[in-house]
Amino acid sequence: MRRFLATPLGGGAQALAVAAVLALVTYGSGGLSGLDRATVWLDLGLFALSIALMWGYGGILSFGQATFFGLGAYGYAWLTTDTVGMNLGALGSLLGPIFGLLIAGLLALAVGYFLIYGKVAGAFFAIVTMALSFMMASLGTYWSGVFGGSMGISGIPPISIPGSSALSTRGEVAGYVVVAAVLVVVVVVVRLLLGSSFGLLMDGVRDNEERFLFLGARTAQIKLIVFVVASCIAGLAGALYASDARFVSADLMGNLLSVEAVMWVLVGGSGSLIGAIVGTLAVRGVGFWMSGVSLDYWMIGLGALYIVIVMVGSTGLAGLGRWVMDKGSSAAARRREKGGRVAA
Amino acid sequence: MGTAQVILLQAVNTGAIIGILILVSMGLAIIYGLMNVINLAHSEFIMLGAYGCVICRMLGWPVWSGFLVGTALVAVLSLILERTLIRHWYQKPLNSLLGSWGISLILMQVVRIAFGSAPQLVPTPIAGAFDIFGLPIAKYRLFVLVISFALTGILLLVFRYPTFAVKTHAVLQDAEMARCLGIKSSRVYAVTFVVGGALAGLAGTLIAPMVTVAPEMGAVFLVRAFLTVVVGGVGQLVGVVGGAAVIGGTEGVVAYFSSGVLAQVLVLFLAIVIIRLRPQGLFVRK
Numbered sequence: 001m002r003r004f005l006a007t008p009l010g011g012g013a014q015a016l017a018v019a020a021v022l023a024l025v026t027y028g029s030g031g032l033s034g035l036d037r038a039t040v041w042l043d044l045g046l047f048a049l050s051i052a053l054m055w056g057y058g059g060i061l062s063f064g065q066a067t068f069f070g071l072g073a074y075g076y077a078w079l080t081t082d083t084v085g086m087n088l089g090a091l092g093s094l095l096g097p098i099f100g101l102l103i104a105g106l107l108a109l110a111v112g113y114f115l116i117y118g119k120v121a122g123a124f125f126a127i128v129t130m131a132l133s134f135m136m137a138s139l140g141t142y143w144s145g146v147f148g149g150s151m152g153i154s155g156i157p158p159i160s161i162p163g164s165s166a167l168s169t170r171g172e173v174a175g176y177v178v179v180a181a182v183l184v185v186v187v188v189v190v191r192l193l194l195g196s197s198f199g200l201l202m203d204g205v206r207d208n209e210e211r212f213l214f215l216g217a218r219t220a221q222i223k224l225i226v227f228v229v230a231s232c233i234a235g236l237a238g239a240l241y242a243s244d245a246r247f248v249s250a251d252l253m254g255n256l257l258s259v260e261a262v263m264w265v266l267v268g269g270s271g272s273l274i275g276a277i278v279g280t281l282a283v284r285g286v287g288f289w290m291s292g293v294s295l296d297y298w299m300i301g302l303g304a305l306y307i308v309i310v311m312v313g314s315t316g317l318a319g320l321g322r323w324v325m326d327k328g329s330s331a332a333a334r335r336r337e338k339g340g341r342v343a344a
Numbered sequence: 345m346g347t348a349q350v351i352l353l354q355a356v357n358t359g360a361i362i363g364i365l366i367l368v369s370m371g372l373a374i375i376y377g378l379m380n381v382i383n384l385a386h387s388e389f390i391m392l393g394a395y396g397c398v399i400c401r402m403l404g405w406p407v408w409s410g411f412l413v414g415t416a417l418v419a420v421l422s423l424i425l426e427r428t429l430i431r432h433w434y435q436k437p438l439n440s441l442l443g444s445w446g447i448s449l450i451l452m453q454v455v456r457i458a459f460g461s462a463p464q465l466v467p468t469p470i471a472g473a474f475d476i477f478g479l480p481i482a483k484y485r486l487f488v489l490v491i492s493f494a495l496t497g498i499l500l501l502v503f504r505y506p507t508f509a510v511k512t513h514a515v516l517q518d519a520e521m522a523r524c525l526g527i528k529s530s531r532v533y534a535v536t537f538v539v540g541g542a543l544a545g546l547a548g549t550l551i552a553p554m555v556t557v558a559p560e561m562g563a564v565f566l567v568r569a570f571l572t573v574v575v576g577g578v579g580q581l582v583g584v585v586g587g588a589a590v591i592g593g594t595e596g597v598v599a600y601f602s603s604g605v606l607a608q609v610l611v612l613f614l615a616i617v618i619i620r621l622r623p624q625g626l627f628v629r630k
Contacts, residue, residue, distance in 0.1 A: 061438060111616065118620035120574075123382050123437035128574060128616070131567045135612045138564075142605035255563065259445050266442070299453040306446025307429065310439045 008191035014274045015187040019180035022281060036172045036244070041284045042179045043241040045277035046186060048264040050233035053190055055262075056271030057199070058226035059206030061122070063258050064129030067136045068108055068231040070253030072100030072238030074140075077153045077248045084146055090160040097159075097182075097239040104235020105228050112227040116220050121209075133258045140250025152249025159243045175244050182240060186233060187273055193229075202226060260302070266309050349479050358596030360485045360554075363492025365588040367547040369569040369576075370499060371540035373584045376573070378516055378536050381433055381440040385425070386569070387562030388451040389418045389541050393548020394557045395455060397466045407469040411549045418545025419538050426537040434533065456559045466552040488550050495546075500581055512536065564608075568595070571615040577625015586627035591615065 004010045019042060026038035047069050055061045078084050079092035079099055088095065111132060120128055140147035147153075158175055193199055204212045205219045213219050242248050251257065260283075268279025283305075290298040368390060375381055396414025400407070425447060433440035470487055473480035503512070514522040515529045523529050547565070555561060568591055576587020591611055598607035618626060 063441070114616045114620040118616075119623045120619055123441055124574060126438070126441055127382060127570045128619070131570050131612055131615075134563060134567045135609050138605050139609050142603065259442075262442065296453065296457050299456075300450050303446040303449030303453065306449070307443050310443040310446070311429075311432065 008188045008195065011191040011273060012184045012188040015184045015277065016180070018274065018277055018281070019176075019183060023176060023180075032172045035176055037288070039172065039176045039179055039244045040241060041281055042176070042183060042277075043237050043244055044261070044264070044284060045280040046179070046183050046237035046240065047234050048261050048268070048276040048280040049183075049186065049190070049273050050230040050237065051261055052265045052268070052271070052273050052276035053194075053233070054226055054230035055265060057194060057206065058202055058223065058230070060223060060227055060230075061126050061262070062129040062227075063126040063255070063262065064131070064133030065231070065234050065261060066255070066258035067129070067133045067253050068104035068234040069238035069241070069257065069261075070136065070140070070248070070250070071107060072097075072104045072235030073242040073248040073252050074147060074153075074238075075100030075103045075235065076239035076242040077148075077156050080157050080243075081153055081155060083148060083153050093157055093159045093243065096243065097236055100239030100242075101232045101236040104238065105232040108228045108231030109224070112224050112231075116224045116227065119220075130255060130258065133253060134255050137250045137254035140253055147250055148248070150250070152247060152251075154247045156242050156246045156248065158246070179240055179244065182236070183277070186236075190233075190273060198222075198225075263302075263306055263309070267305075349477065352477070353479055353481065354596065354600055356481050356485055356489060358593060360488045360492070361596050362588050362592035363489050363496070364547050364551055364565075365568055365572055365592045366496050366585055367492050367543045367550075368565050369572040369584045369588055370496065370581065371543035371547075372566075372569050373573050373576075373578060373581065374503075374536055375540040376437075377578055378512060379430075379533055380435045380437050381430060381537075382437050382444070383430070383540075384441060384444040384566070385447040385451060386444075386541075386544050387566035388448045388455075389422065389544035389562070390548035390551075390565050391455065391557075391559065391562040392421065392451065393418050393545035394466065394552035394555075394561065395459065395464070395548075396545070397549050397552040398459065398464045398557060401466060407467050410466070410469075410552065411546070414549035414552070415542050415546045418548070419542040422538050422541025422545075423534065425541075426534050430537060431530070431533065452559045459559070461559060464557040466557055468553040484553060488554075492547075492550065495543075496585060499543075500585075503581055567608075568592070568611075571611065575615050575618050575625065576627050580627065583625050583627040587625070590618075590626065 005014060022038050022042065023035060026034035028034075030037065047065070051062070051065050054065075076093075076096035076099070078086050079088050079096045081087060086092075111129075115125060115128060141150050143149070144151070159178055161174055161178070194202070201212070201217060201222050205217065205222050209219050238252065241252070261280075264280040264283050265276045266279070267283055268275030268277070283302075287298055287302070290301060368386070371389075372383065372386055375383055375386075393414035396417045397407075397410030399417075400410040400413050405413075429443060429447065430440070433443055468484050470483045473482050474486065475481075511522070511527050511532055514525065514527055515532045519529045522532075548562075551565075572584060572587040572591045574587075575590055576583035576585070594614060595607045595611050598610050
């Protein structure tokens with residue numbers, strides 16, 4: 001069983017199980033509007049997964065990934081609304097996710113080339129990407145002709161799949177199925193990538209970049225590929241988000257989302273793809289419940305959560321899950337779990 | 345107005361921006377240089393400094409008292425934060441990034457609950473303008489320019505002052521060995537963090553009359569300061585001054601010809617290109 005869960009298909013199965021449980025819980029408690037909310041959370045989970053890949057496996061921490069998520073969302077919006085005169089209608093809604101993925105990847109390639117070949121790493125990479133995210137958000141607020149300004153772009157249509165309206169009136173069910181399917185496919189593909197020889201190189205560069213440089217590996221190139229691939233996934237997640245939330249604004253590229261997403265990964269346990277998805281659902285779920293009580297105090301709670309997670313240095317929900325599975329076995333495994341501190 | 349006069353006017357404005365930027369970046373750089381801590385709550389220190397002025401206005405105290413109250417408020421807060429939280433994150437830059445972001449969120453939200461999200465008004469302590477060559481130069485901007493550059497000079501000297509410099513350098517190179525030699529490293533850390541925080545607070549009080557004072561006002565200054573430190577290079581405080589001149593100067597000039605937002609974006613891309621060409625920073629020798 002455990003051996004199966006570690007395989008690419010096992011990862012896909014886990015993602016499918018998470019999506020199925022989420023659908024049951026939200027549909028059961030909130031009906032179609034609950035499912036609509038859950039769809040957006042799942043989009044964000046895909047976004048968190050891209051950060052888990054880049055940080056946990058590639059060793060690159062970015063505090064600005066919302067730039068690429070937001071850009072992907074705008075990519076979808078540009079192809080399906082009249083904002084920039086590229087409205088392709090139903091075809092646009094099908095091409096939108098691919099377009100979002102591509103433009104996010106192109107920006108990541110341009111920025112990543114300068115930063116990674118400029119030997120910006122670690123905390124400095126985080127702050128420069130944070131600056132990028134901040135600037136893109138202010139540019140989006142300012143440039144209303146392209147980004148919709150402070151009003152954003154509304155009235156974005158969902159992905160139009162023939163016959164999807166038969167399932168539910170506004171396409172909630174179809175939207176959910178699309179995101180869940182994409183999520184499963186991405187998990188399988190990423191797991192395949194991690195298991196390939198490139199995945200081994202990634203591991204090596206993360207653990208000891210200098211040694212791999214001496215061994216003749218083009219470490220900067222490897223890191224750039226990881227950064228671009230993760231940003232493409234973020235862009236795809238953003239495009240799906242736009243199709244589900246039906247509204248995009250410059251905030252989607254901003255700092256708040258950038259850093260919150262890093263926390264989802266931390267809550268899930270950095271270094272776990274499924275953990276990142278579960279972490280997102282947990283934080284967003286608690287946030288939704290809390291903001292019904294008081295939005296003001298939820299922000300303070302969110303801040304406190306960052307401090308607690310960093311202080312405790314936990315391995316997140318994934319660590320908890322593995323611990324439960326290991327409970328019967330050796331204590332050495334547990335010590336290893338505790339050794340993997342936050343951002344060590 | 346002639347061209348020469350426009351240039352002079354802009355020079356004073358841009359000089360004031362650069363001066364503020366130096367104060368903010370200096371705090372960020374010494375905290376990073378000594379403790380390897382990147383403090384994202386630095387932007388909220390600026391904001392709280394400005395709200396110090398708001399509090400003084402509400403209490404009906406003289407406008408000048410804002411400088412003192414704002415700076416003192418931030419200094420005390422940074423001491424508390426350093427003793428309780430920050431000291432756990434020394435030499436762990438990534439932990440400090442995440443943890444201090446949490447502090448930043450909390451501070452911002454507390455201010456939002458206490459004062460509301462609406463922008464606050466802070467009166468200018470010195471109204472009016474000097475008449476230089478028939479040009480109206482705002483007295484307050486000139487004041488900011490002079491004060492910030494004077495402080496920068498003092499700071500550069502202090503960090504060369506034998507006992508202080510030797511102690512900080514000793515702690516910087518080997519905290520444990522410094523402790524064995526009788527230097528209280530934890531006190532050096534605390535003093536440095538409070539000085540860095542107080543500089544941000546002071547910068548906040550200085551800009552309060554010139555900008556919109558609101559809970560999220562700090563971010564834009566923090567981003568600029570990051571770019572300043574990255575472009576100028578860490579290692580030397582002189583690098584910060586140079587970096588501030590490049591970042592603040594470019595932004596001031598571009599903002600004059602187009603808009604503030606475009607200037608910000610252009611500065612970011614300039615910084616990214618500079619990083620590629622000179623990874624060690626513009627003003628640090630290899």
